[in-house]
Amino acid sequence: MEILLQQIINGLVQGSVYALVALGYTMVYGILGLINFAHGEVVMIGAMLALSSLTTLLGMGIPPVLALLLSIVLAMLGCMALGYSIERIAYRPLRHAPRLAPLITAIGVSIVLQNLAMMIWGREYHSFPQLIASHPHTFGGAIINDIQAIIFILALAIMAGLMVVVHRTRLGRAMRAVAENQHAAQLMGVDINRVISITFMLGSALAAIAGLMVSANYGLAHYYMGFLLGLKAFTAAVLGGIGNLRGAMLGGLLLGLIESLGAGYIGDFTGGFLGSNYQDVFAFFVLIAVLVFRPSGLLGERLAERA
Amino acid sequence: MFIKGLTMTTDSSFARTLFLATIPLALFSLALSGCEKSPTTGQIAAGELAVRIGASAPLTGPQAHLGKDNENGTRMAIEDANTKGIVIGGRKVHFELISEDDQADPKTATIVAQKLVDNKVSGVIGHMNSGTSIPASKIYNDSSIVQISPSATAVNYTAQGFKTTFRVMANDAQQGRVLGEYAAKNLAAKNIAVIDDRTAYGQGLADEFIKAAKANGAQIVAHEYTNDKAMDFTAVLTVVKGKKPDLLFYGGMVPQAAPMAKQLKALALNLKFMTGDGGFTPEFITLAGDAAEGVYATLPGVTLDKMPGGKEFEKRFVAKYGAIQLYAPYCYDAVNIMIAAMQKAGSVEPTKYLPVLAGISYEGVTAKIQFDEKGDLKGGAITMYQVKGGKWQPLETLGAIAPAAH
Amino acid sequence: MRSDKKSRILFAVLAIALLLLPFITDTLFGRGWVRIVDFAMLYIMLALGLNIVVGYAGLLDLGYIAFFAVGAYCYALTGSPHLALAFPLVFPDGVHLSFWIVLPLAALLAGGFGVLLGAPTLRLRGDYLAIVTLGFGEIIRIFLNNLNAPVNLTNGPQGISRIDAVNVAGAPLSVTQNILGISFPPVHLYFYLFLTFTALVIFVSHRLEKSRIGRAWMAIREDEIAASAMGINTRDLKLLAFAMGAMFGGASGALFAGFQGFVSPESFSLMESIMVLCMVVLGGMGNIIGVILGGVLLAVLPEVLRHSVVPMQQAMFGKIVVDPESLRMLLFGTALIVMMLYRPAGLLPSRVRRRELGSDEVAEKA
8 A cells, every 4th residue: 555655646646747848839839730859858958057057156166055046037037038049040940841841950950959969968867966954754655855846736836827928927828829820819919939939948947947847856867867767747738638748647647657657567457467567558548548549638629630 | 442543664863863862972982092091911021920900899879888988998908018029920910990980779789890890800809789799700700800898798698609709807697697697595584575677788687687586486476567768666666565575686778777776766766776887987986976885786707906907907007098997907808818819829810829828827807707608607716896985895705717826 | 865865974973873873982992981871872872752741741750660660570580590599389480571571561561560550540741740759659669679578579689690691692791792793792782782772762752752652641731621621632641651650760770680680779869760750850851852961961970970079079179079879969959940940941942842931921911
């Protein structure tokens, strides 16, 4: 029983990480209908930036908590600039090109970012300093520590915050208008380029936070950490219904649970035929199954085929 | 119905473009000829015999730091030999290193192997990984060139029936056996959990560990898996926790072993954690922090200070290239044993010195080296280490051939 | 008539140049380069196969290497002692079928996988299809990597070694053969084998492009709804594109296994799929010669970089600042972006493709 509870906690924590990253995917997709393949790399750059600024600030003798806050801000700013440039350079000129084109540039951006990061920060794994003592808490035999709890709460809070932005503010209204119909929005006086840029910057800022949380949780940062995470998070976004903020959260948590419970119990269910060696397969199977049977995802509305 | 569409017409414009397309290719290959480096002959005094020794490891890519370490170990041995002034078959010999980058990629490895054969090397030190050593071994064997791998551990490498393949590193079976025995006997573990990373190295080692642990009366209560890019192990560790083992063995490398040690602590799993040589680097301790304390790992060979010349090698290597990563001493031994065989045979021809090499007994810096009929190490000394006070400390050496009395 | 004659001469010159290529390369650069050329041809075959899917039918496939893997394992299993070791009761001596029997089987099996993947997913939109195919590629790799237990089918991460060499007319290509007094080492022999297959693949691709099927594919690529309104069975034709592409991939996989003598799952990573896609995109989607050019560029570039960047940096900085592998990837990534922005139809675009991809700006202004 405590093992099951622990697996559920593992799944929820991992799922919150997926959800944080999935929010970024879903925002961009909701507005542009574009899979920002490079989003996972932005997460990685966020983690790396945070790590670098953290080590520098700590080296300058700044107190840990202040240094942590400052480095979060720096990482967010860095990622926002990155997100803006990615959109400006690689996606905007192709906004009216066939669908294949921006997808291919997105793959290109992803490769470039990964290799740039490798040149700047090296290939080795960097250990991420543990600044806040992370106390373990026990619930019925299962353990959750502070950082994990923060990740879970943060993911929920950010989702709620984004909901407010999208549904209650002027900017949000403009975003929804652009998502609905770019030409009509433009005619109504919405500056679409500005709205799209802001969306990318928002998504990238979230990516920076996600990167920092992942690194803090595992105590590691590495140039390759973003790719698979991005892929899983995209799966989560699709599972929940891409373009839907609540869907991203739900999809993330569900995927996390599927992975941890799958890895934990599939061996028992299949008599040892399948095991945790197929952990990564679950995500892809879920993805294929959702796309084939319910392409709109769990919470998404049915979208007509866009050419 | 589909065949009807395939009408036969000669399309002249197609042919012309096809031809035109070859022009840039031709220019391109011409440009290449400028880039191709011819192996430098170095300063060879008159009458000296130039002998080329090939070496291959991933010098770029994620394992570049290990590959460089290998290259440095090989280079140092070759420089040492040249300073000493080796005489083979009555002629003074000048050794020359031809080092190639195989990127840890099986395809590139065969290209590199072909290049080394082209360069008429007398022997090859490499490759670093099993996945590259195996496809390359076929090419060396076809050209009758001796290959000594310093670090390929897959059993398969020497089991292909090639006379030309050797290694100076204990294979997975030898190392897994020592690890399994040690876990079950010395550490008295009754219930053991195993995780491997599904790479050729991790899986091979874990399977041999399981065999040995079972043979020594331990029970394998869980066998879980991860991959060599994973960061999160909480799900599999929770499964392990549910089976209440007293020891966890991980078959894999440091980037996963270190966070795994941390997550073990976070999930309050109090058990002994053990890994093979893939976990034995200084990096493990930096990445795992406090969680590294008490972790066991093995390294094939005897500790350097127990072997004659070992300490001195370490001192000189560190002064020249910095800290030893992992396999540099094995490369050093591989070169020296090759040269020793050449001296004994009085020839640098692979076909001449190969039989001598197969029967040689050589005192290296890592161990006393003898080969069995497959080209594997006889005996295969393996040393068990444990992290104590933030440092790897040797516990004991198992399965060694006793060093000759001096 | 004159141009016909001219083109025949050009063809003849080209053919002779290609036939002499291994000997020229061998004497000029060494045998290692002949092997590189061999691999380049394998990649060209793969790229041409993917070109059918991406270039002709406009379906982005990011898991194409899976079909290559299926073909490679098909020959590896039947041509190595692995099955005899794993299932001594069923296959006491292994299978050891002739390569010429396994090759079509490998192609068919890969084609079957293509249909299996295509049937449920082809109605998805382009970008969803890309992600699903990516997932499929990873699933195949993970299964190959793990199917050593409970029954040892693929030997897992250890891979399968000692795969039989390809036999042509009873003569194995793995040993030097003397024909008419000229000695042909194995790499040369494989060169001619691959050359034959590449020529065949080019021929089939070329015929497909000009055929009704090819035109139908391009119609689907340009406007699926219009194509189906014109009476084209889009589902069947898309499936056919997938199956054809997969068959090319499977056949090259079998050739790869015979050539290399060793296969392991690490040769079939996602990066390989992306690399083959780069070849197609770089050269010009839908254009055979462009794709060949892209294949050669991308297969040879890493070698060129290795031999130019490393010594250059050593001369300039005394050490290696940027290693050629990352530089190569950086160049590929940048090339993908730049190509899409400025030459979306590739280095050598097909005429139709140029019209299609260049038209958006006009449409936008209108």
